[in-house]
Amino acid sequence: MNTHHQYDAVIVGAGGAGLMAALEASKVSGVSVAVVSKLYPTRSHTGTAQGGICAALGNVEPDSWEWHMFDTVKGGDYLGDQDAIEILCREAVDLIYELEHMGLPFNRRPDGRIDQRNFGGHTREFGKGPIKRACYAADRTGHMILQTLYQQCIKQEVTFFNEYHVFDLVLSEGRAAGVVAVSLETGEIHTFHTKSVLFATGGCGNMYQITSNAHTLTGDGMGIVFRRGIPLEDMEFFQFHPTGIYKMGILITEGARGEGGILRNGKGERFMERYAPTLLDLAPRDMISRAIYLEIREGRGIGGGDYVHLDLTHLDKEVVEKKLPDIADFVRTYLGIDPVKEQIPVQPTAHYAMGGIPTDVEGRVVIDEKGTILPGLYAAGETACVSVHGANRLGTNSLIDIIVFGRRGGRHMAHFAKGTEFATWPKDASSYLQEEIARLKEGKSQESAAAVRSELQETMMRDASVFRTESGLKQMEEKLRELQGRFKGIRISDVGNAYNTDLYEAFELGYLIDLSEAIVGGALARKESRGAHSREDYPKRNDAEWLKHTLCYQKNGKLELKYKPVVITKFQPQERKY
Amino acid sequence: MKVLFKIKRFNPEKNEKPYFATYEIDAEPTDRVLDALHAIKWQLDGTLALRRSCGHGICGSDAMRINGRNYLACKVLIKNLKQPITVEPMMGFTVKKDLIVDMDPFFAKYRSIKPYLINNEETPAKERIQSPEDREKFDNTTKCILCGACTTACPSFWSNSNYIGPAAIVQAHRFIFDSRDKGAKERLSILDENSGVWRCRTIFNCTDACPRDIDVGRAIGEVKQAILKGST
Numbered sequence: 001m002n003t004h005h006q007y008d009a010v011i012v013g014a015g016g017a018g019l020m021a022a023l024e025a026s027k028v029s030g031v032s033v034a035v036v037s038k039l040y041p042t043r044s045h046t047g048t049a050q051g052g053i054c055a056a057l058g059n060v061e062p063d064s065w066e067w068h069m070f071d072t073v074k075g076g077d078y079l080g081d082q083d084a085i086e087i088l089c090r091e092a093v094d095l096i097y098e099l100e101h102m103g104l105p106f107n108r109r110p111d112g113r114i115d116q117r118n119f120g121g122h123t124r125e126f127g128k129g130p131i132k133r134a135c136y137a138a139d140r141t142g143h144m145i146l147q148t149l150y151q152q153c154i155k156q157e158v159t160f161f162n163e164y165h166v167f168d169l170v171l172s173e174g175r176a177a178g179v180v181a182v183s184l185e186t187g188e189i190h191t192f193h194t195k196s197v198l199f200a201t202g203g204c205g206n207m208y209q210i211t212s213n214a215h216t217l218t219g220d221g222m223g224i225v226f227r228r229g230i231p232l233e234d235m236e237f238f239q240f241h242p243t244g245i246y247k248m249g250i251l252i253t254e255g256a257r258g259e260g261g262i263l264r265n266g267k268g269e270r271f272m273e274r275y276a277p278t279l280l281d282l283a284p285r286d287m288i289s290r291a292i293y294l295e296i297r298e299g300r301g302i303g304g305g306d307y308v309h310l311d312l313t314h315l316d317k318e319v320v321e322k323k324l325p326d327i328a329d330f331v332r333t334y335l336g337i338d339p340v341k342e343q344i345p346v347q348p349t350a351h352y353a354m355g356g357i358p359t360d361v362e363g364r365v366v367i368d369e370k371g372t373i374l375p376g377l378y379a380a381g382e383t384a385c386v387s388v389h390g391a392n393r394l395g396t397n398s399l400i401d402i403i404v405f406g407r408r409g410g411r412h413m414a415h416f417a418k419g420t421e422f423a424t425w426p427k428d429a430s431s432y433l434q435e436e437i438a439r440l441k442e443g444k445s446q447e448s449a450a451a452v453r454s455e456l457q458e459t460m461m462r463d464a465s466v467f468r469t470e471s472g473l474k475q476m477e478e479k480l481r482e483l484q485g486r487f488k489g490i491r492i493s494d495v496g497n498a499y500n501t502d503l504y505e506a507f508e509l510g511y512l513i514d515l516s517e518a519i520v521g522g523a524l525a526r527k528e529s530r531g532a533h534s535r536e537d538y539p540k541r542n543d544a545e546w547l548k549h550t551l552c553y554q555k556n557g558k559l560e561l562k563y564k565p566v567v568i569t570k571f572q573p574q575e576r577k578y
Numbered sequence: 579m580k581v582l583f584k585i586k587r588f589n590p591e592k593n594e595k596p597y598f599a600t601y602e603i604d605a606e607p608t609d610r611v612l613d614a615l616h617a618i619k620w621q622l623d624g625t626l627a628l629r630r631s632c633g634h635g636i637c638g639s640d641a642m643r644i645n646g647r648n649y650l651a652c653k654v655l656i657k658n659l660k661q662p663i664t665v666e667p668m669m670g671f672t673v674k675k676d677l678i679v680d681m682d683p684f685f686a687k688y689r690s691i692k693p694y695l696i697n698n699e700e701t702p703a704k705e706r707i708q709s710p711e712d713r714e715k716f717d718n719t720t721k722c723i724l725c726g727a728c729t730t731a732c733p734s735f736w737s738n739s740n741y742i743g744p745a746a747i748v749q750a751h752r753f754i755f756d757s758r759d760k761g762a763k764e765r766l767s768i769l770d771e772n773s774g775v776w777r778c779r780t781i782f783n784c785t786d787a788c789p790r791d792i793d794v795g796r797a798i799g800e801v802k803q804a805i806l807k808g809s810t
């Protein structure tokens with residue numbers, strides 16, 4: 001098989017953002033498009049999103065995109081760029097209709113319109129009370145989005161390279177010129193020469209021990225561009241979702257609380273009354289995760305232990321079975337309990353990277369604090385940072401993010417490709433990957449990637465999760481230096497070519513360590529508490545000094561931090577209360 | 579507790595034929611089989627190859643044959659299985675390495691039933707209207723994750739790999755019974771062909787194998803009825 005390919009536009013990753021970009025790019029005539037993914041598209045992590053996708057349709061009660069915008073700005077603790085958030089919330093409405101027209105099977109109102117339900121942090125009239133804004137398909141909304149977009153890709157005959165794992169970005173003449181990948185089946189290196197490339201490779205939660213993220217969410221796109229000198233933005237903001245199944249981290253949707261579920265501590269108290277008197281259990285995720293940690297620290301976990309309960313027992317059995325069937329199934333399968341009759345043990349689980357590859361609202365990658373664009377390079381979805389989620393993402397906004405900015409990125413990259421020639425293909429384009437593979441296969445130490453990874457996950461969970469301190473972060477910084485060193489010598493036991501998952505897992509671990517450094521570096525520097533970044537030694541938000549985005553660069557193995565201002569249009573920062 | 583595994587191994591670069599290898603690991607009774615396979619891969623033998631992603635039964639990557647029946651490895655607990663636990667790739671697909679099979683023919687069959695909404699009418703400014711009752715008619719089949727567990731549990735498929743198989747029929751059902759879709763006729767005629775629904779002998783292994791609790795047998799039955807009636 002030919003191992004050098006040429007397409008006008010190449011999209012890396014086949015989750016919601018990648019597929020939306022592919023659909024949009026392939027609508028532009030005369031532009032050839034390929035999607036390259038390490039998974040079959042339907043395996044992508046978008047499919048596990050459960051509860052809903054918000055847009056101010058106003059199908060159940062009056063709503064406006066401005067309320068949605070306000071909630072998103074406030075939910076992100078005023079760090080989100082308001083020009084981008086406005087686009088997100090305005091375009092959300094028409095895009096929901098477009099998804100419906102594509103065939104997405106939303107749940108319906110009695111009159112046949114799309115039904116909507118409550119979700120955390122989404123309110124009416126700028127914070128007066130919860131609002132029903134989340135459109136949903138039972139508790140498999142993400143599954144239906146992924147399926148629907150893939151179906152449309154089949155209809156449009158989009159070209160896919162499934163199970164091709166991209167490991168490098170090729171830059172040439174100051175532009176993005178392509179990517180280098182490995183065919184998982186054969187181990188052969190494939191090069192993709194392109195005029196524009198969009199990374200839509202998702203999140204990176206696997207640096208944490210307890211995570212809702214798929215095993216394959218290892219921050220590949222972020223890690224690849226980081227090594228090529230492109231900065232990452234706001235990496236210190238990592239969301240812990242309050243309700244992961246205890247010890248497993250499997251997500252229990254916020255939709256469960258949207259349907260009336262309540263969090264209870266070891267005394268049976270509805271403890272959110274003390275932390276968020278208006279929104280209670282529908283407060284934003286960062287606040288609830290902190291509340292759970294504090295309850296546990298005060299000895300009010302269940303039986304004094306390190307978890308609390310999610311109580312659905314007061315809900316109608318019909319609501320649980322019909323509107324939350326998958327989570328009922330998870331709880332029965334993994335915990336052997338019936339959520340209709342028993343409370344569910346939960347703990348915060350590493351869920352979502354607010355940070356990522358900096359982009360503008362067209363998905364173009366921005367490489368410095370002055371807004372300089374790297375021509376031909378794009379990113380969208382969790383791997384990108386537009387920034388619409390600021391310091392803390394609201395529930396459902398990840399799904400609308402991938403749709404809105406996947407589309408914008410796909411459209412822009414195709415038009416860009418149409419108006420430009422291919423950059424020169426460098427002769428040594430695949431040499432970095434060849435060297436890395438050779439180095440890993442010849443590792444001399446007796447330590448496996450798995451051993452290094454589990455130590456990374458344990459220590460990141462302890463020192464860089466919900467609450468952070470200077471001493472913990474410094475300790476983690478030191479630990480990461482040590483893990484980098486050990487990683488350099490790890491032993492790969494599979495030296496073959498066919499489906500060498502042992503080797504590729506080692507690459508993924510390399511990204512996770514690099515990205516952990518960016519998280520810890522950003523967190524150590526940011527001496528304030530904002531959204532998901534909570535410093536016990538600096539418990540207050542400090543707008544005077546820290547109302548700015550972090551840009552983290554990796555230069556000669558060292559981190560360099562720069563900052564850029566937040567775009568504020570409609571809503572001035574206020575104290576964040578719920 | 580100690581758990582004994584027998585795993586069917588095959589490396590195309592080394593082996594002419596598959597063979598069984600035995601592993602013993604420490605595991606909790608409540609661990610998933612996937613956790614145990616990870617323990618084997620990460621502690622004992624890094625060359626073991628399998629697909630997996632989400633780890634909780636949604637992405638459909640890790641369907642395999644466990645103690646003679648198809649499961650998702652991430653959705654079956656060790657305590658519910660007899661030891662030694664035997665793990666094999668799904669039956670009827672070409673094995674690429676260890677537990678990894680060639681899914682391309684499976685997805686080609688999926689594509690053959692036109693798995694996308696067909697409706698050439700002009701779209702309204704807002705959503706199309708669909709009653710909750712109409713939405714309910716195809717709710718069950720929207721849950722399909724294309725894992726392949728049903729198709730590779732089907733004796734009709736084992737005996738004739740041209741059979742389109744339960745998964746593709748489930749996916750067709752999802753559109754045929756969607757009130758917004760206008761492509762039922764095209765799909766029913768595809769499913770009426772020699773390789774279509776009539777190869778189903780109502781053995782119902784598919785329904786037992788489905789990790790998403792889809793009533794696959796019933797969905798196939800409804801499609802057969804629709805072909806006979808000439809409409810839904």
